[in-house]
Amino acid sequence: MPENIPGLKENSVNCYTAENAVEYYKQLSDFKGGRIVITVGLPHKCPMIPLEVTFAMHDFIKDRGLLDKTEFYYTYPIGRVHSLENVAKWAAPEFDAKGIKYETLFNMKEVDGKNACVRSEEGGEVKYDLLVAVPPHKGQEVIEKNGLGENGWIPTNRNSLHMEGEHGKNVIVLGDTTNLPISKAGSTAHFEAETAAENVAAVIKMGRPVKAYDGKVFCFIEAGKDRATYAMFNYQNPPQPKAPTGAVHAFKMAYNKLYWATARGLL
Numbered sequence: 265m266p267e268n269i270p271g272l273k274e275n276s277v278n279c280y281t282a283e284n285a286v287e288y289y290k291q292l293s294d295f296k297g298g299r300i301v302i303t304v305g306l307p308h309k310c311p312m313i314p315l316e317v318t319f320a321m322h323d324f325i326k327d328r329g330l331l332d333k334t335e336f337y338y339t340y341p342i343g344r345v346h347s348l349e350n351v352a353k354w355a356a357p358e359f360d361a362k363g364i365k366y367e368t369l370f371n372m373k374e375v376d377g378k379n380a381c382v383r384s385e386e387g388g389e390v391k392y393d394l395l396v397a398v399p400p401h402k403g404q405e406v407i408e409k410n411g412l413g414e415n416g417w418i419p420t421n422r423n424s425l426h427m428e429g430e431h432g433k434n435v436i437v438l439g440d441t442t443n444l445p446i447s448k449a450g451s452t453a454h455f456e457a458e459t460a461a462e463n464v465a466a467v468i469k470m471g472r473p474v475k476a477y478d479g480k481v482f483c484f485i486e487a488g489k490d491r492a493t494y495a496m497f498n499y500q501n502p503p504q505p506k507a508p509t510g511a512v513h514a515f516k517m518a519y520n521k522l523y524w525a526t527a528r529g530l531l
């Protein structure tokens with residue numbers, strides 16, 4: 265919903281639709297140097313995107329030979345560079361090592377295209393030459409319109425994954441559409457689906473569910489064009505990202521292809 269922040273849609277690029285991603289690529293390819301500002305709204309799909317786009321752009325600009333003419337300025341809404349504390353602890357030194365500057369407690373208020381600056385609710389103002397946004401998201405309109413959940417997110421039990429309320433007994437909610445305060449990630453949908461499938465089978469076979477979703481999420485984190493690490497966590501255990509390596513990056517690239525083979529039962 266870039267349109268939810270005045271001036272954001274007209275003055276920024278993002279990677280959230282195929283069309284926007286193409287425009288983003290074009291603008292980054294034509295970039296001649298200056299300040300690239302990364303600005304982040306909440307909630308948003310895929311927790312690692314703010315970090316990944318920043319690291320990926322850094323390496324892309326480096327390959328174009330423009331690093332000494334470019335300043336990266338990362339902003340984030342809360343008081344550290346990522347919502348997950350250990351990911352923030354890992355990412356801040358990575359930013360420092362690459363010379364990426366950052367400002368935390370920066371909640372986008374408006375973008376002033378005429379003066380090429382983004383302002384925050386906290387009173388901050390940052391000038392940009394290229395503004396890269398992770399826009400705030402909202403849930404599906406059909407859910408909100410039919411009174412099924414505020415802002416389009418369905419109230420969901422964090423363990424059984426049933427929809428909360430009188431109509432929820434036979435409704436299981438998966439993926440981005442839940443209102444659970446966990447990552448909106450493909451892996452979240454995948455692990456929730458495992459719980460749901462086992463429970464549907466168990467209810468049919470013996471009349472009761474057998475499994476509770478434990479909040480499991482797994483996210484690769486690309487730390488540039490050829491190194492990556494990962495974060496695996498659940499409701500009880502926070503992630504512990506390690507130093508990024510070429511091997512994890514290679515594994516992620518292979519996994520992108522393998523996932524669909526395993527999901528279809530071919531492997």
Ligand SMILES: Cc1cc2nc3c(=O)[nH]c(=O)nc-3n(C[C@H](O)[C@H](O)[C@H](O)COP(=O)(O)OP(=O)(O)OC[C@H]3O[C@@H](n4cnc5c(N)ncnc54)[C@H](O)[C@@H]3O)c2cc1C
Nearest residue numbers: 279280309310404406438439440441448449450451452453
């Ligand atoms: C650029 C990008 C990178 C990402 N990278 C990662 C990653 O590396 N790892 C990871 O785990 N996650 C990643 N994610 C997040 C991941 O894609 C989502 O969390 C995941 O797709 C959510 O799955 P879902 O099935 O809940 O929703 P979706 O994939 O959004 O599917 C919902 C479907 O419902 C359809 N729909 C909507 N309204 C209606 C309607 N009224 N009637 C019928 N159909 C409707 C939509 O068209 C859509 O096909 C990324 C997301 C983006 C945008």
